Amino acid sequence: MTSQPSPEEATQTAATAASSLGIKINEYAQWRESLIATINEYIAWLDQAGPMDAAQELRLFDIKETLKNDRLLLAFLAEFSRGKTETINALFFADFNQRLLPSAPGRTTMCPTEIFANGEPAYIQLLPIETKFSNASLSELKSQPELWQKFLLDTQSADAMKQTLSALIEKTSVDLATAKSLGFWHEDDAAMQKRLSEKGTVEIPMWRHAMINYPHPLLQKGLVVIDTPGLNSMGAEPELTLNIIPNAHAVLFLTAIDSGITKSDMQIWSDYVKNRASHKLVLLNKIDMLWDGLESDAEVSAMVQQQIEHTAKQLDLDAKRIFAISAQKALLAKIKHDAKLLQRSGIDALEDALANQLIKSKHEILGRAIVTECANMIALSQKVADMRVKQGQLQLKELRQMQNQQADSTQEILLQVTTERKRYDASVLTFNQGGEKIKRLSDKLLLQLSTGYLNSTLEQSKQDMGDSWTTISLNRSMRTLTKQAIQLAQEIKQNGDLIKQEADHLYQLFCREHGFEKSVAMPLNMDTFINSMQSLEKITNDFCLDPINVLTEKRFLIRRFYHGLGAQIQAAFEQAQLDCSLWLNVVIGELKTQINEHKKSLDQRADALMASHNHAEITEKNLAATEKDLAKLSHQAQQLNSLLLKLMRSAKFHQEPSSSAS
Numbered sequence: 001m002t003s004q005p006s007p008e009e010a011t012q013t014a015a016t017a018a019s020s021l022g023i024k025i026n027e028y029a030q031w032r033e034s035l036i037a038t039i040n041e042y043i044a045w046l047d048q049a050g051p052m053d054a055a056q057e058l059r060l061f062d063i064k065e066t067l068k069n070d071r072l073l074l075a076f077l078a079e080f081s082r083g084k085t086e087t088i089n090a091l092f093f094a095d096f097n098q099r100l101l102p103s104a105p106g107r108t109t110m111c112p113t114e115i116f117a118n119g120e121p122a123y124i125q126l127l128p129i130e131t132k133f134s135n136a137s138l139s140e141l142k143s144q145p146e147l148w149q150k151f152l153l154d155t156q157s158a159d160a161m162k163q164t165l166s167a168l169i170e171k172t173s174v175d176l177a178t179a180k181s182l183g184f185w186h187e188d189d190a191a192m193q194k195r196l197s198e199k200g201t202v203e204i205p206m207w208r209h210a211m212i213n214y215p216h217p218l219l220q221k222g223l224v225v226i227d228t229p230g231l232n233s234m235g236a237e238p239e240l241t242l243n244i245i246p247n248a249h250a251v252l253f254l255t256a257i258d259s260g261i262t263k264s265d266m267q268i269w270s271d272y273v274k275n276r277a278s279h280k281l282v283l284l285n286k287i288d289m290l291w292d293g294l295e296s297d298a299e300v301s302a303m304v305q306q307q308i309e310h311t312a313k314q315l316d317l318d319a320k321r322i323f324a325i326s327a328q329k330a331l332l333a334k335i336k337h338d339a340k341l342l343q344r345s346g347i348d349a350l351e352d353a354l355a356n357q358l359i360k361s362k363h364e365i366l367g368r369a370i371v372t373e374c375a376n377m378i379a380l381s382q383k384v385a386d387m388r389v390k391q392g393q394l395q396l397k398e399l400r401q402m403q404n405q406q407a408d409s410t411q412e413i414l415l416q417v418t419t420e421r422k423r424y425d426a427s428v429l430t431f432n433q434g435g436e437k438i439k440r441l442s443d444k445l446l447l448q449l450s451t452g453y454l455n456s457t458l459e460q461s462k463q464d465m466g467d468s469w470t471t472i473s474l475n476r477s478m479r480t481l482t483k484q485a486i487q488l489a490q491e492i493k494q495n496g497d498l499i500k501q502e503a504d505h506l507y508q509l510f511c512r513e514h515g516f517e518k519s520v521a522m523p524l525n526m527d528t529f530i531n532s533m534q535s536l537e538k539i540t541n542d543f544c545l546d547p548i549n550v551l552t553e554k555r556f557l558i559r560r561f562y563h564g565l566g567a568q569i570q571a572a573f574e575q576a577q578l579d580c581s582l583w584l585n586v587v588i589g590e591l592k593t594q595i596n597e598h599k600k601s602l603d604q605r606a607d608a609l610m611a612s613h614n615h616a617e618i619t620e621k622n623l624a625a626t627e628k629d630l631a632k633l634s635h636q637a638q639q640l641n642s643l644l645l646k647l648m649r650s651a652k653f654h655q656e657p658s659s660s661a662s
């Protein structure tokens with residue numbers, strides 16, 4: 001019997017076991033926290049600098065939520081029995097001192113399994129395979145808890161957990177037609193053929209998808225691990241190709257030393273990984289099979305190296321992306337605390353590369369977007385703060401002139417401010433007219449990306465498909481959809497250019513007439529939307545060209561793929577709508593903020609002058625108050641400089657191999 005640590009102990013051991021993966025994920029979590037802290041400081045600054053703009057407040061709140069809920073997605077893909085689950089056990093669950101997730105010879109894992117931590121008590125949730133008959137995509141089904149079977153996991157007992165988790169390998173028997181319609185019949189699978197002829201049924205997975213919520217420290221930091229079954233048990237789940245793999249921050253593809261690269265390994269590599277995953281690593285697993293004691297260490301190393309190079313050639317990949325490991329020995333070494341075996345297993349080098357890969361890709365996406373957006377906001381606040389300082393200095397100058405000079409020059413100063421105010425009112429009129437024009441163009445722009453517009457486009461495509469669920473009609477339909485979407489993006493871009501033109505005129509006007517800093521509106525960029533649509537078109541095209549899917553009897557798969565595609569197109573539209581709304585908010589938002597500020601200071605200057613006119617005592621008082629304000633404003637402006645510096649430092653976050661992560 002193995003002694004079982006309590007969950008608290010397990011958590012502590014895992015946290016202190018400080019693998020390089022653990023260290024780097026912790027560093028990444030700290031980076032997110034420090035970014036949130038900087039944003040909070042900025043919010044506090046905005047708060048004390050004056051009433052906060054509601055839209056900006058909401059946006060900052062959203063950014064913080066994005067950072068808090070950030071996920072690092074790590075997906076494992078390979079033919080059955082290459083050691084995916086064993087590697088997951090070795091990487092994340094060795095603290096249980098046993099093999100927690102079911103891993104055994106032959107087909108073991110039967111459905112894609114997501115492992116994460118959401119703060120709730122540990123559980124496994126399973127989606128019955130029959131849900132494949134409906135058109136709902138996996139993302140839609142995730143929001144319908146009543147369709148899932150949920151079992152709590154007793155984290156106090158590894159044996160009980162192991163027992164509950166064995167649901168992952170459950171199978172059920174169905175007739176041939178059902179197996180075919182669910183995408184689980186494979187003509188060339190000898191075992192399936194044999195069973196059908198002997199028992200008249202086909203064994204298929206009992207569950208379509210599994211979700212394991214488990215409070216592991218790395219999962220709590222936002223890591224999500226996705227285990228998958230081998231090729232034939234995948235059952236053509238469109239969500240994998242359309243969503244999970246392209247969005248994974250690292251995809252691990254496993255090959256094994258004993259099997260080499262078979263036809264089906266190659267099929268998974270080319271269908272799911274090669275051009276699908278943006279960030280991938282390859283593992284050459286089971287190297288311990290070469291440690292038979294008959295060869296010297298040097299000979300074993302040479303054999304491993306040879307196999308790595310051979311694999312690199314077959315997969316058309318840089319050999320540096322291939323890591324030779326023994327998942328089984330890594331798990332054993334961690335359980336037995338055998339440092340020598342652990343080192344020999346190659347898991348350390350893998351953890352290091354994996355951490356760098358995950359964090360690099362994540363930081364590129366999340367860091368760049370958020371840091372740029374916040375930096376732009378702070379830069380605008382800096383402009384406003386500078387305007388305030390400038391106006392404060394002007395006011396001080398005017399009051400001093402008033403204090404020192406004759407009554408007629410006081411009149412002159414007052415006249416100057418009033419004239420400035422009048423000129424300003426005229427410009428505001430132009431601004432309001434321009435603003436209305438921009439509003440009309442914006443409404444039109446957002447309407448083009450609205451759910452109504454999208455639904456009618458998708459409805460039209462569905463009608464065009466009719467009942468012909470063939471790859472030819474699917475391909476045609478997707479091509480039409482992409483063409484329409486690209487056309488739409490171009491129209492939106494043109495609309496965006498008109499808005500920018502209008503906004504630039506207004507920026508020029510206020511720069512010319514009122515000394516605002518020279519500025520131009522940022523152009524609208526629709527590249528992300530176009531790229532998403534084009535990559536969906538590419539995935540559809542590949543799906544349609546795949547000989548397995550060309551057969552007419554695959555119409556169920558085609559229909560399911562089509563519906564999965566709909567969900568992804570919708571996601572692309574929603575993202576584009578959000579991006580466009582954010583752009584519209586800033587395109588004249590910056591100018592609006594500066595105009596309001598200018599108005600406020602003009603009023604303030606006029607009021608101070610009027611009150612001080614002919615009242616030496618009040619002038620004295622106003623002077624003292626303005627001097628005090630000015631000191632405060634200068635201090636506020638300086639605070640922003642240090643905030644921006646802090647933010648820019650976060651942008652430079654790099655996961656160089658950390659010296660402590662050896």
Ligand SMILES: Nc1nc2c(ncn2[C@@H]2O[C@H](COP(=O)(O)OP(=O)(O)OP(=O)(O)O)[C@@H](O)[C@H]2O)c(=O)[nH]1
Nearest residue numbers: 081082083084085086103104105108109230327328
């Ligand atoms: N010798 C050796 N055996 C291993 C190693 N890794 C995994 N295995 C064994 O290979 C078999 C398959 O491992 P799994 O982890 O179940 O493989 P999988 O890729 O998850 O397979 P499916 O779940 O069926 O898709 C199990 O018996 C493991 O113990 C290894 O590094 N060395």
Ligand SMILES: [Mg+2]
Nearest residue numbers: 084085108109
């Ligand atoms: Mg498995």
